[in-house]
Amino acid sequence: MAERSWSFSKAFRTLFTGPELITDETWDDLEAALITADFGPDVTESILDQLRADVERHRVTEVKDMRRMLRDAIEERLAAYDPTLHLSERPAVILVVGVNGVGKTTTIGKFAKYLTAFEKKIVVGAADTFRAAAVEQLATWAERAGVDIVKPQQQGQDPASVAFQTVEQAKNEGYDIAIIDTAGRLQTKGGLMDELGKVRRVIEKQAPVAEVLLVLDATTGQNGLAQAEAFIEHAGVTGLVLTKLDGSAKGGFVLSVQQKTGLPIKLVGQGEGIGDLTGFTPHVFAQQLVG
Ligand code: GDP
Numbered sequence: 001m002a003e004r005s006w007s008f009s010k011a012f013r014t015l016f017t018g019p020e021l022i023t024d025e026t027w028d029d030l031e032a033a034l035i036t037a038d039f040g041p042d043v044t045e046s047i048l049d050q051l052r053a054d055v056e057r058h059r060v061t062e063v064k065d066m067r068r069m070l071r072d073a074i075e076e077r078l079a080a081y082d083p084t085l086h087l088s089e090r091p092a093v094i095l096v097v098g099v100n101g102v103g104k105t106t107t108i109g110k111f112a113k114y115l116t117a118f119e120k121k122i123v124v125g126a127a128d129t130f131r132a133a134a135v136e137q138l139a140t141w142a143e144r145a146g147v148d149i150v151k152p153q154q155q156g157q158d159p160a161s162v163a164f165q166t167v168e169q170a171k172n173e174g175y176d177i178a179i180i181d182t183a184g185r186l187q188t189k190g191g192l193m194d195e196l197g198k199v200r201r202v203i204e205k206q207a208p209v210a211e212v213l214l215v216l217d218a219t220t221g222q223n224g225l226a227q228a229e230a231f232i233e234h235a236g237v238t239g240l241v242l243t244k245l246d247g248s249a250k251g252g253f254v255l256s257v258q259q260k261t262g263l264p265i266k267l268v269g270q271g272e273g274i275g276d277l278t279g280f281t282p283h284v285f286a287q288q289l290v291g
Contacts, residue, residue: 011036012290016067022055026063030070037289038221039252043259047073071290077255078282081264085239085279086210087120091170092177093207095163097196097235098215099227100184103243105134107215107269108179109141110277115177122147123173125166125180127159127199138181144274148175159183159195160202167206186227193234200236213266215241216257221250225260232261243269246276251289 011033015026027048034044047070054060054069086092098104105128112122124142128134129152142149150166163180170178182199185192203209214237216224231237240263242254258265265280 037252038250040256043256075286083264083280092210094179094211099186102215102217104215112147113145120176122177123175125150127162128183129157160198163199164202196235211238218242218245218248239266241267246270
């Protein structure tokens with residue numbers, strides 16, 4: 001992960017390769033860099049306040065020391081949320097939710113592969129039954145990851161029944177983890193939330209839901225948050241997956257999304273390949289962001 005070139009750290013590059021001593025301009029540039037990197041106005045202001053106080057208290061005059069303080073401040077904020085995935089139930093049922101196009105299916109494929117490295121027996125459930133293409137896409141990912149899949153018998157089959165069958169198979173055949181893909185048609189928001197509620201209730205007749213992961217596209221930045229609200233309100237989300245951080249200049253979103261939703265980021269997607277998913281490590285992330 002450390003070798004990647006992170007486009008979002010560009011915002012800070014000019015700042016930290018400029019004059020060595022802190023001036024008024026440094027503060028202006030820092031504010032601009034935080035906004036450009038999509039920290040959002042609230043987080044930007046609170047980081048600036050904290051840094052101003054720290055710089056004064058420790059009589060810091062050099063930009064390089066300010067940079068270290070910024071990195072620490074970001075890491076401290078990121079670390080305030082617990083990224084642990086709760087997978088100790090057997091089977092551990094994971095529901096993956098989010099609007100179409102954010103990278104849900106891709107994430108499930110990558111996540112299944114990631115978990116097979118821990119010798120886990122995994123089944124994925126194609127409960128986005130409305131789009132035949134979605135089922136086929138998940139089947140392709142399942143094959144790549146070398147995991148099993150439960151598919152609808154016909155297009156448009158009740159998503160809850162596919163979810164039920166997936167968990168039933170997981171229980172009866174000794175799987176460790178069942179990951180269930182869901183629909184993401186936001187134009188029918190009320191309907192979608194009802195559908196997710198039903199999927200959940202049906203699953204819970206057989207096993208508790210261990211995690212509900214909401215997938216968000218980091219390139220949509222602050223705008224993506226509005227979409228997240230309905231899911232957070234209605235779907236019992238336990239954690240976030242941020243995708244497309246590889247191409248994003250908006251790494252600050254990572255910080256504001258946790259603060260705004262109160263939810264931990266549990267996984268990060270950094271590319272379209274099967275290996276491009278990692279857990280979330282605040283120290284590494286703060287380092288990549290600020291340099
Ligand atoms: P879904 O509709 O939410 O299931 O989204 P898909 O899984 O079909 O992904 C939508 C598009 O985003 C596809 O072209 C994926 O290859 C791409 N994608 C998903 N995750 C990432 C990521 O982490 N980085 C990049 N660059 N692209 C991604």
